[in-house]
Amino acid sequence: MSEQEKQQDINAENVDETVAQQTQNSESQEVKAEEAAAAQAENTEEQDAEAEKIEEEIAAMAAKLTPEELRGELLSARLSIRQLQNERKQLKSEFERKQAALQIEKATVMAQYDEYKKNVSAEQEDKHKKLMEVTQKKLAEAIAANEEEISRIRTRCDNEISKAKSFALEGFVKDLIPSIEPLEKALFYSDRNNPQQKDLIEGLEMTMELILKAISKNGVEVIDPLNQLFDPNYHQAIQHIPNPAVPANHVMGVIQKGYALNGRLLKPALVVVSSGN
Numbered sequence: 001m002s003e004q005e006k007q008q009d010i011n012a013e014n015v016d017e018t019v020a021q022q023t024q025n026s027e028s029q030e031v032k033a034e035e036a037a038a039a040q041a042e043n044t045e046e047q048d049a050e051a052e053k054i055e056e057e058i059a060a061m062a063a064k065l066t067p068e069e070l071r072g073e074l075l076s077a078r079l080s081i082r083q084l085q086n087e088r089k090q091l092k093s094e095f096e097r098k099q100a101a102l103q104i105e106k107a108t109v110m111a112q113y114d115e116y117k118k119n120v121s122a123e124q125e126d127k128h129k130k131l132m133e134v135t136q137k138k139l140a141e142a143i144a145a146n147e148e149e150i151s152r153i154r155t156r157c158d159n160e161i162s163k164a165k166s167f168a169l170e171g172f173v174k175d176l177i178p179s180i181e182p183l184e185k186a187l188f189y190s191d192r193n194n195p196q197q198k199d200l201i202e203g204l205e206m207t208m209e210l211i212l213k214a215i216s217k218n219g220v221e222v223i224d225p226l227n228q229l230f231d232p233n234y235h236q237a238i239q240h241i242p243n244p245a246v247p248a249n250h251v252m253g254v255i256q257k258g259y260a261l262n263g264r265l266l267k268p269a270l271v272v273v274s275s276g277n
Contacts, residue, residue: 081161088157095150102142109135170261173220176211177259177267183208184257223258223269225251234258236268240275248276 113135116128183204190201212222223234230237230249238255246252251271258269 084157084160088153091150091153091157095146098146102139102146106139169218169220170264170266173215173218173259173261174266176215180208180211181256183211219262220266221260221263223260224254225258225269225271226254227251230271230273234260234265234268235271235273237273238270239272241272242277243274244277246274246276248274250274 113128113132187201187204187208190204191197192201216222225231225235227246228251230251235251235258241252243252250273252274253272254269255272256270259266
């Protein structure tokens with residue numbers, strides 16, 4: 001065997017080793033892409049379960065605490081959540097479609113390479129290696145881009161679900177407040193020294209306690225600023241009265257309590273403010 005033939009055999013073996021290494025790298029990236037897709041599917045299922053749980057909680061609150069006209073608004077919020085869930089499923093299907101197309105493209109490139117390898121020569125070997133490096137780089141960039149897109153989609157869907165929940169609760173609480181205030185007035189003006197009103201007062205107190213406990217679990221805060229420094233962001237002064245016993249610019253009386261949802265003002269507290277001496 002001549003030296004030229006030996007050199008050609010060595011070159012052919014080097015090409016085979018290069019192909020094997022590149023194929024192994026491609027399979028490793030494919031496995032990573034499949035793991036990322038599986039993790040995304042699991043996260044999507046968990047978020048769907050959380051959204052369904054939120055939907056059930058809102059439905060339960062509507063059935064127990066809201067008048068009939070509030071249920072339509074809560075049902076609209078539930079439909080919005082379902083639409084977001086459907087959108088997430090569609091985006092997941094789109095990602096899977098892109099991944100399948102990427103695999104087909106990879107298979108096509110590998111098939112072209114196998115055909116090209118049959119006629120490869122020592123002079124073309126360097127060009128072939130560069131072609132494989134470019135192909136692997138494109139595959140890695142495409143997978144990375146798809147992972148970033150899925151991350152953005154997941155974040156946007158989480159934000160939309162959170163907004164839908166907040167919107168539903170905000171409308172619910174705003175419509176519930178007019179039902180709470182008469183109970184407070186009834187308790188304030190009730191005659192606690194009258195034994196005939198004892199059962200009625202206890203019933204009102206129990207009802208009031210259950211309502212406040214339910215809305216508190218969902219981020220609602222009752223604003224009762226008696227003796228606190230006046231805050232125009234949460235209080236609405238209806239009168240300023242001189243009172244040497246109360247420091248200036250402090251609340252000396254609460255006419256009507258206010259309400260906030262997760263720090264966002266729903267209704268300011270109506271207060272009387274001391275102007276000092």
